[in-house]
Amino acid sequence: MAEQTVASTRAQMDRLQLELQDLKHAQGVEDITVGDYLLARLDQLQITNMFGLPGDFNLGFLDLVEDHPNIHWVGNCNELNSGYAADGYARVKPGSMGVLLTTFGVGELSAVNAIAGSYAEMVPVLHIVGAPSTSQQLSKPLLHHTLGDSRYEAYAKAYEQFTCCQKYLMNKETAAADIDHLLTEILVKARPGYMTLPTNLVFEKISGERLKTPLSHLPPPNDPEVEAHVVEEIVKHVMAANGGVAVLVDACAVRHDVTQELLELINKTHLPVYSTPMGKTAIPENYDRYGGIYIGSISRPEIREKLESASIILSVGGLRSDYNSGNFTYNFPVSRTIELHSDHTKVFYAQYPAIGMKQLIPKLTAKLEPFKETTQQIAVPQFKSVFPTEDTEIITQAWFWPTMGEFFRPKDVIIAETGTASFGITNVAFPPESIFIAQIFWGSIGYSVGSTLGAALGAQDRNLGRTILFVGDGSLQLTVQEFSTMLRMNLKPIVFVLNNNGYTIERWLHGKERKYNDIFPWAWTDLLKVFGDKEELRSKSYTVHNKKELSALLADEKFARADKMQLVEVMMDQFDAPVTLVNQAELSGKTNAYVPK
Incomplete structure (x- = not known):
């Protein structure tokens, strides 16, 4: 009898399970x-x-x-x-x-x-x-x-x-x-x-x-009353500044997806806007109210003067790491700084937890728009690449980066390795809708190569332009295997290998002549063959020794089209470095105290 009861119970459970399945279907x-x-x-x-x-x-x-x-x-x-x-x-x-x-x-x-x-x-x-x-x-x-x-x-x-x-x-x-x-x-x-x-x-x-139910990437809503108070506080201070307000855009504006809200704020208020190295391309760099890159004491003089003389700095998504701030040499006090972050807001010395910028910025835009006539009067330095006056055919860092700036096109995805590349490219003006990628804060050498693979695939998803990588010979030796993945995936990045015979950023930090900053030279233009493209059906490699050779290559339409993966070995002096790197290395050297007292 007990067995019949168990069997009956099981049969009933099976029927209920089937009915539930039918209901779901x-x-x-x-x-x-x-x-x-x-x-x-x-x-x-x-x-x-x-x-x-x-x-x-x-x-x-x-x-x-x-x-x-x-x-x-x-x-x-x-x-x-x-x-x-x-x-x-x-x-x-x-x-x-x-x-x-x-x-x-x-x-x-x-x-x-x-x-x-x-x-x-x-x-x-x-x-x-x-x-x-x-x-x-x-x-x-x-x-x-x-x-x-x-x-x-x-x-x-x-x-x-x-x-x-x-x-x-x-x-x-x-x-x-x-x-x-x-x-x-x-x-x-x-x-x-x-x-x-x-x-x-x-x-x-x-x-x-x-x-x-789709997942949401939006942050929790701000408390309406607190948010309204914060907006009024900011407006009050902006009014008192009589137009002397400048916006500084940093990494978290990009990471927390407020670039569209930020661009609307700039367009409707005409506030002058600058960015940090990690905030580069958050604002289109051809925008007439964009003044360039601020890196504390190692900024261009005209940028530093304009930004640091502002009555109020509206900092959006700030991340004040050493390499992003000229070794912490920002020269504006808390008493003149309003900070917008993803999960809090600071108005001078007052902090408002859980008031995030994603929802705050549109409300702030509506309140600040009436000030546009005043803010429009504030001059903004024109951000453009600066070519050096040189009488040499050697490819110098000072000449190379503005030259590359003229090669870039709208919607290009541009990746720079930690070191000479990320410092050298900072003051190069990018075309509209381009994307800049560099690991300026974490700074793991070799990052850019793997990142280029992912960025190129992401660029395909979004129908963006070319993917262009700048990487030093030392960094490339860490992660070079991913070239084979790029070839297998039939990706077509342009890779500029800066051959300066070792770790140039480390040489400038310490140990210019030390062997630990040397590397064993590789046959760079043979790499893509070694990694699988033996017949060069998917790739092409070049070496340029001087300005004339590089200029001719950049002017070649076939090269510029990037219809296959291309590697360009660029011969450079091992002790030549961008001026921003030299200045940063000097500041870092004092902090790190490499030499005993």
């Missing part, structure tokens, strides 16, 4: 695997490429990725490069994020430096880690890729230090909510997030109901 909701749910969310965010490497704990999920109609598996040469690529991809696609997939332990730890850089520079990246099954994580066997001491959580603890949110998926009941929460945190905070995806959970079925 009638409502247009079908069960979906956890892996497919995650991919569906990424697809909604218009993510078209996933970076990383295969490993035995992520292979099942990789089957789903490879079979997905809209998300392409890129596949990198190592995990560090994949993290750099995800970072570059995210920087070109506002409102979205970069995604990389690694395996447990050995894979994820190889990507640590890249994710830490994305955290420091506030770039939204999702790191998915294929993890051992939930049962193995509970029983903790002596599994490969573990430390042999049962600490399966050790790697996750490391990632807690430089990710904004972590989700360790362990059951299907909470998987969808965990995925949604993590992705939302990454979008809103513009920082990396970390997820472990156990092998057995990938194919567990869950409801797809939540997919009907």
